[in-house]
Amino acid sequence: MKMFMMTRMRIFMAQNKLPRRAVLSGIVAALLWSGLPAYALTKSAAKTLINQAVDDINAMVASTDDEEIILAEFEKIFERYADVNLIARYALGAEARRATPKQMKKFTRVFKIYMARKYGSRFREFMGSDIIVKDSKKVKSFYKVTAEAKLQNANPFEVEFLVSDKSGKPLFFNIFIEGINMLLSERAEIGALLDKNGGKIDRLITALEATL
Amino acid sequence: MALAFVLVFLGISTPLYSQDANDPFETMNRRVHGVNIALDKSIVRPVSFAYVGNVNDGLRQMINNFAENLSVPGDIVNNVLQGEFQSGLQNTGKFLINSTLGFAGLGTPAEDLGIGGDESDFGATLHRWGVGEGFYVELPLFGPSTSRDATGKLVDWVLNPLAPLIEPPVNYYTTSSTIAKAMDMRVAYAGAIDSVLYDSIDSYSQSKLIYLQTRRFSLGGRDEDVYDDPYEDLYGTE
Numbered sequence: 001m002k003m004f005m006m007t008r009m010r011i012f013m014a015q016n017k018l019p020r021r022a023v024l025s026g027i028v029a030a031l032l033w034s035g036l037p038a039y040a041l042t043k044s045a046a047k048t049l050i051n052q053a054v055d056d057i058n059a060m061v062a063s064t065d066d067e068e069i070i071l072a073e074f075e076k077i078f079e080r081y082a083d084v085n086l087i088a089r090y091a092l093g094a095e096a097r098r099a100t101p102k103q104m105k106k107f108t109r110v111f112k113i114y115m116a117r118k119y120g121s122r123f124r125e126f127m128g129s130d131i132i133v134k135d136s137k138k139v140k141s142f143y144k145v146t147a148e149a150k151l152q153n154a155n156p157f158e159v160e161f162l163v164s165d166k167s168g169k170p171l172f173f174n175i176f177i178e179g180i181n182m183l184l185s186e187r188a189e190i191g192a193l194l195d196k197n198g199g200k201i202d203r204l205i206t207a208l209e210a211t212l
Numbered sequence: 213m214a215l216a217f218v219l220v221f222l223g224i225s226t227p228l229y230s231q232d233a234n235d236p237f238e239t240m241n242r243r244v245h246g247v248n249i250a251l252d253k254s255i256v257r258p259v260s261f262a263y264v265g266n267v268n269d270g271l272r273q274m275i276n277n278f279a280e281n282l283s284v285p286g287d288i289v290n291n292v293l294q295g296e297f298q299s300g301l302q303n304t305g306k307f308l309i310n311s312t313l314g315f316a317g318l319g320t321p322a323e324d325l326g327i328g329g330d331e332s333d334f335g336a337t338l339h340r341w342g343v344g345e346g347f348y349v350e351l352p353l354f355g356p357s358t359s360r361d362a363t364g365k366l367v368d369w370v371l372n373p374l375a376p377l378i379e380p381p382v383n384y385y386t387t388s389s390t391i392a393k394a395m396d397m398r399v400a401y402a403g404a405i406d407s408v409l410y411d412s413i414d415s416y417s418q419s420k421l422i423y424l425q426t427r428r429f430s431l432g433g434r435d436e437d438v439y440d441d442p443y444e445d446l447y448g449t450e
């Protein structure tokens with residue numbers, strides 16, 4: 001991205017000396033050369049992503065009562081809108097550096113199901129509640145999209161989704177529910193399970209699979 | 213005695229926010245956590261469900277309102293100590309209206325009129341005065357807290373403007389309504405509470421993380437540092 005910006009700057013600086021057509025084709029070439037994510041993630045794109053995710057969750061919940069179907073659907077939604085690879089790596093913490101690609105792949109697969117089940121059943125409790133996406137704000141290199149969940153007979157609470165395109169496309173990589181950081185919670189959980197299993201990744205994966 | 217507690221706790225307080233929880237008494241805290249889990253499993257949870265199952269919604273709501281109303285004078289004291297005069301005034305109006313028109317706080321006409329300020333406690337006042345949260349502590353029965361917030365609880369109890377006015381048997385009603393409200397909450401949030409206490413791998417750590425983060429969130433003043441960028445520093449600084 002930085003490279004692309006610099007190229008574009010140079011092209012603009014040279015604009016006076018170059019015929020317009022050459023400049024235009026230069027920009028096009030630069031766009032093509034810099035690869036697919038040749039756009040910067042915008043405030044509204046981040047908001048749109050979370051709106052779509054929330055719509056999918058609401059539609060899924062409205063369509064069925066079957067717990068198994070809901071959890072399977074939730075897993076798909078999680079896969080579509082979240083940077084699952086990054087979340088799994090973060091949860092494993094420093095240990096992810098020692099994991100082989102094969103272990104990492106297996107862990108990510110099991111972790112994804114674990115997350116979908118855990119948060120899927122949490123979201124089921126919000127049923128009958130409305131999640132309204134409110135605002136989107138740039139923080140550091142990503143966007144924070146704020147939503148409000150309105151429950152029946154209870155105070156509304158705040159949910160923040162952090163969205164980044166550093167994986168190559170816009171995806172959310174963390175959720176804060178009333179200030180509770182999902183990544184931190186999961187790193188503590190997976191860390192505790194790793195300790196219980198003598199720090200062995202293979203045993204951790206088996207143990208995590210057993211909780212499903 | 214209260215003053216001695218305050219001095220002891222504040223003496224070992226830490227800066228306002230540190231990302232990691234300061235938990236020097238983890239071994240003892242974990243023991244208390246074990247006791248709290250056992251208490252919840254054998255008494256609190258079953259009794260709460262029995263209460264909610266046997267007392268109708270309307271009556272429980274009135275009991276909750278009664279308990280809630282009695283906590284408002286404490287809110288007012290803390291609003292004022294924090295310089296939140298607007299909230300203090302709103303809460304004073306709320307207390308007067310609900311205590312009279314609302315029949316000793318059983319009803320909530322003030323809320324219907326849109327009158328009411330922020331809830332607060334002495335832990336929040338200490339925070340406002342620049343006192344750090346101190347170390348983490350899990351209290352028997354009351355659960356997760358910090359040295360600052362536990363001190364605050366004690367001070368709130370001592371400072372309660374209603375305390376000198378309430379004598380037996382009225383104070384039995386106030387205490388039991390507070391307990392009844394806690395039981396009602398235990399059931400209302402049963403899904404979330406059960407998942408933390410009984411389904412998580414390390415329920416002690418999860419309770420601690422959740423308490424500290426929601427407390428900081430409600431006290432406000434979090435800055436961008438709470439939003440780490442995992443793409444920059446994936447493995448943390450362990």
